[in-house]
Amino acid sequence: LMFIAVVFLTSCEKKDKPHTHLSDRSLIPVPAQVHKMDGTFEISKNTILYTDGNKELDKVAQQFINDFKGLGNLELKTASLAEGIDNGIVFKLSQQIDTEEGYKLKVTNHQIQLEAKNPEGIFRGAQTILQLLPAKQTEGWLVPAVEIEDFPQYAYRGAMLDVARHFFSVNDVKRYIDLMAAYKFNVLHLHLTDDQGWRIEIKSWPKLTEIGGSTEVGGEKGGFYTQEEYQDIVKYAAEKYITIIPEIDMPGHTNAALASYPELNCNGKATELYTGTEVGFSSFCTDKEITYKFIDDVIKELVALTPGPYIHIGGDESHSTELEDYIPFVNRVQDIVYKYGKTPIGWDEIRHAKLKNTSVVQFWANKENALAAVQQGAKVLMSPASKAYVDMKYDSITPLGLSWAGIINVKTAYNWDPATLVDGIGKPEIVGIEAPLWTETLSKIEDVEYMAYPRLLGYAEIGWSQDSLRYWDSYKKRLSMQYQYLKQKNINFYESKLIPWY
Ligand code: TNX
Numbered sequence: 001l002m003f004i005a006v007v008f009l010t011s012c013e014k015k016d017k018p019h020t021h022l023s024d025r026s027l028i029p030v031p032a033q034v035h036k037m038d039g040t041f042e043i044s045k046n047t048i049l050y051t052d053g054n055k056e057l058d059k060v061a062q063q064f065i066n067d068f069k070g071l072g073n074l075e076l077k078t079a080s081l082a083e084g085i086d087n088g089i090v091f092k093l094s095q096q097i098d099t100e101e102g103y104k105l106k107v108t109n110h111q112i113q114l115e116a117k118n119p120e121g122i123f124r125g126a127q128t129i130l131q132l133l134p135a136k137q138t139e140g141w142l143v144p145a146v147e148i149e150d151f152p153q154y155a156y157r158g159a160m161l162d163v164a165r166h167f168f169s170v171n172d173v174k175r176y177i178d179l180m181a182a183y184k185f186n187v188l189h190l191h192l193t194d195d196q197g198w199r200i201e202i203k204s205w206p207k208l209t210e211i212g213g214s215t216e217v218g219g220e221k222g223g224f225y226t227q228e229e230y231q232d233i234v235k236y237a238a239e240k241y242i243t244i245i246p247e248i249d250m251p252g253h254t255n256a257a258l259a260s261y262p263e264l265n266c267n268g269k270a271t272e273l274y275t276g277t278e279v280g281f282s283s284f285c286t287d288k289e290i291t292y293k294f295i296d297d298v299i300k301e302l303v304a305l306t307p308g309p310y311i312h313i314g315g316d317e318s319h320s321t322e323l324e325d326y327i328p329f330v331n332r333v334q335d336i337v338y339k340y341g342k343t344p345i346g347w348d349e350i351r352h353a354k355l356k357n358t359s360v361v362q363f364w365a366n367k368e369n370a371l372a373a374v375q376q377g378a379k380v381l382m383s384p385a386s387k388a389y390v391d392m393k394y395d396s397i398t399p400l401g402l403s404w405a406g407i408i409n410v411k412t413a414y415n416w417d418p419a420t421l422v423d424g425i426g427k428p429e430i431v432g433i434e435a436p437l438w439t440e441t442l443s444k445i446e447d448v449e450y451m452a453y454p455r456l457l458g459y460a461e462i463g464w465s466q467d468s469l470r471y472w473d474s475y476k477k478r479l480s481m482q483y484q485y486l487k488q489k490n491i492n493f494y495e496s497k498l499i500p501w502y
Pocket of ligand 1: 279316317347364389391402438439440
């Protein structure tokens with residue numbers, strides 16, 4: 001009789017207590033170590049989130065609470081962690097964990113415990129907890145029991161948005177940041193200036209935005225960020241542990257500035273505003289002193305808005321600048337950036353100049369450039385156009401985007417390794433990866449999302465996860481399971497036929 005009672009009781013318990021399995025969840029990027037355990041933790045309105053009293057950690061906890069509220073319409077309460085607490089959710093700083101951005105997560109029947117050495121690591125781990133939740137409530141907010149230890153492969157995991165060809169509002173940029181954060185990106189590079197537009201207010205040169213910011217590709221009204229708006233973006237990103245890297249592209253790609261100030265032109269005449277999509281026709285006048293006064297002013301103001309370590313100086317496709325002028329120009333601009341305490345990044349052509357060994361070269365098309373940069377001791381940021389350019393079409397009938405670097409379907413975007421792509425450039429030479437999105441053909445945030453998603457999830461995994469854990473078949477399945485999450489966040493993503501969407 002007792003035997004029957006025990007069987008009855010345990011089966012009753014199983015029926016009453018909702019449970020879930022790790023196999024019902026999809027983690028992107030895939031963590032370094034995952035141990036499946038038995039059990040389920042249920043987050044309910046009575047669940048308390050404990051933190052150990054660090055102010056910054058409390059802010060991270062508050063963000064988790066907000067994210068969960070957005071999902072589940074439940075507002076978790078917080079309390080400070082005390083000796084002996086063994087239920088609820090615990091966010092705790094721990095010196096046992098020594099990896100940058102790394103975290104340890106343990107989920108049991110009665111507790112979710114997240115540990116990291118700093119709040120940034122807790123923030124990354126909190127994104128994992130959110131992916132362990134269902135995308136929408138069915139039986140409850142169930143988290144499968146698991147033990148995870150995780151840390152990133154590359155310190156720089158970025159995306160770039162071109163706000164110059166078409167302008168995107170502060171809210172558009174914030175929306176882009178939100179989804180990047182969910183997949184553990186930590187850098188957003190903003191391409192702020194180009195032939196078609198100057199998008200950042202520079203108080204000492206106001207016509208840059210007044211004139212240079214007034215249009216965009218196609219001749220529509222452009223726009224620009226005031227310094228306050230820009231700082232708002234920087235702060236918003238910083239709360240999600242994303243660094244904004246501003247780019248002022250030069251000496252080419254500068255028509256918007258050249259149209260705003262005649263003195264920047266060699267002939268002293270302002271150019272016309274440009275709303276087409278050609279490249280390579282504009283150049284600063286590299287042998288006029290006013291050019292360097294201008295750049296010094298711009299970089300000084302930009303540095304004051306930039307808590308991150310890098311200023312991007314462009315340097316690509318300067319087809320209207322002689323190499324003998326280009327080289328001393330880049331050398332001087334590099335010095336200006338260092339003078340203000342920042343490190344320059346430039347597109348791979350800047351290798352022609354004399355690079356400092358802390359400067360970073362962004363490889364996009366020319367392997368020889370990347371190799372020559374490494375030979376100078378510079379580091380490389382991997383953005384190979386044929387793999388990582390999210391403005392390339394998914395297939396021949398994609399209505400948006402370009403195809404000069406090839407067609408990049410979701411598999412091509414995922415299936416490559418930055419550390420083996422270029423002979424002679426391995427992991428020690430690489431700071432990380434970045435997926436640029438150029439916007440000649442993209443005028444609305446929905447267009448941006450269509451090109452970026454779902455490919456950005458693949459770059460997130462390439463940047464974060466070990467190469468030995470990355471398999472297309474596994475990724476394909478995990479990506480398919482992100483469907484509801486992307487829908488729930490209202491992302492206009494491309495439903496690739498290569499993915500068996502659920
Ligand atoms: C090349 S990539 C460019 C951009 C264009 C892009 C279009 C690079 C450094 N320069 O000016 O927008 O191609 O795909």
